[in-house]
Amino acid sequence: MLMTQMWQLVLLWGIFVGVGSGMTAIVLGATVATRWFTHRRGLVIGLLTASSATGQLAFLPLVAKISESHGWRAALLLVVGLLAAALVAVLCLLRDRPTDLGLLPYGETEAVPVPPPAQLSPIAMLKEAARTRTFWILFASFFVCGASTNGLIQTHFVSLCGDYGMAAVTAASVLAMMGIFDFIGTIGSGWLSDRFDSRWLLFWYYGLRGLSLLYLPHTDFTFGGLSLFAVFYGLDWIATVPPTLKLTAEKFGREKAGVVFGWIFAGHQLGAAAIAFTAGYIRTTYETYIPAFLIAGSLCLFAAFFVLLIMRPKTITIAA
Numbered sequence: 001m002l003m004t005q006m007w008q009l010v011l012l013w014g015i016f017v018g019v020g021s022g023m024t025a026i027v028l029g030a031t032v033a034t035r036w037f038t039h040r041r042g043l044v045i046g047l048l049t050a051s052s053a054t055g056q057l058a059f060l061p062l063v064a065k066i067s068e069s070h071g072w073r074a075a076l077l078l079v080v081g082l083l084a085a086a087l088v089a090v091l092c093l094l095r096d097r098p099t100d101l102g103l104l105p106y107g108e109t110e111a112v113p114v115p116p117p118a119q120l121s122p123i124a125m126l127k128e129a130a131r132t133r134t135f136w137i138l139f140a141s142f143f144v145c146g147a148s149t150n151g152l153i154q155t156h157f158v159s160l161c162g163d164y165g166m167a168a169v170t171a172a173s174v175l176a177m178m179g180i181f182d183f184i185g186t187i188g189s190g191w192l193s194d195r196f197d198s199r200w201l202l203f204w205y206y207g208l209r210g211l212s213l214l215y216l217p218h219t220d221f222t223f224g225g226l227s228l229f230a231v232f233y234g235l236d237w238i239a240t241v242p243p244t245l246k247l248t249a250e251k252f253g254r255e256k257a258g259v260v261f262g263w264i265f266a267g268h269q270l271g272a273a274a275i276a277f278t279a280g281y282i283r284t285t286y287e288t289y290i291p292a293f294l295i296a297g298s299l300c301l302f303a304a305f306f307v308l309l310i311m312r313p314k315t316i317t318i319a320a
Contacts, residue, residue, distance in 0.1 A: 031258035039107030046190020143271035151272030181234030198243030210300030
């Protein structure tokens with residue numbers, strides 16, 4: 001509320017908020033799921049991921065409404081208040097590991113050894129993980145995931161609908177609808193990842209997401225047409241997380257999966273940043289977003305086949 005210069009926006013919103021976002025949500029949920037659960041891990045990460053993504057989308061209509069009626073400052077205060085409440089809950093209730101409460105990870109019958117902190121160094125883990133094909137395939141596929149979700153739909157969808165005469169609140173309501181179906185789809189994805197080959201799950205998720213993005217320009221941008229897109233796309237919004245985490249844990253082990261997944265998620269955010277800028281550039285230059293959505297859809301189809309190159313590990317390749 002006190003910003004008067006562009007550099008202040010870049011520093012506070014671009015860097016501070018960006019770093020804070022990267023330290024919470026999906027990566028934190030992945031760490032909790034791998035440390036606390038052996039059985040039902042896919043379902044747990046599905047629940048945690050679904051709540052994160054659905055919350056982002058479900059609040060958009062409310063934030064848009066408050067911004068229109070009371071200004072963006074009032075909407076920002078709402079978000080800050082919710083963050084403060086979440087901080088209090090975490091400080092009071094969350095623990096690092098089951099052993100902090102004298103418990104075992106769900107599904108385990110004996111204590112799980114914890115590697116020394118030096119072995120969990122992010123840089124050391126990156127060097128180890130970068131020697132494997134699995135890491136780079138998951139990194140590249142998550143780059144596409146970010147490019148086809150946060151960076152594109154979440155950033156530019158409302159503006160895209162505005163180009164076709166749809167009000168911002170109505171467009172945000174379509175996003176909220178995606179959030180509802182995302183909750184169903186991501187929990188379902190977690191359940192499926194506990195039972196089926198994660199590579200083939202990713203194949204179908206990326207393939208169907210790509211087809212939905214290629215279909216988007218044919219919706220005529222009516223509420224009815226976009227509602228069909230919201231259902232189809234929403235089910236697959238972030239369903240890729242549970243099988244990606246499962247493949248990461250299988251390859252690198254329980255304790256190291258969180259750190260390696262953090263690096264894989266960095267690819268997700270790089271993809272989101274790249275397409276956010278690219279779509280904005282395309283819209284400014286050509287006065288349409290459509291090429292950006294066609295590019296993202298095509299990348300998803302490529303990722304669908306690319307993930308099938310992952311070899312399922314027989315043993316963990318990085319020693320504890």
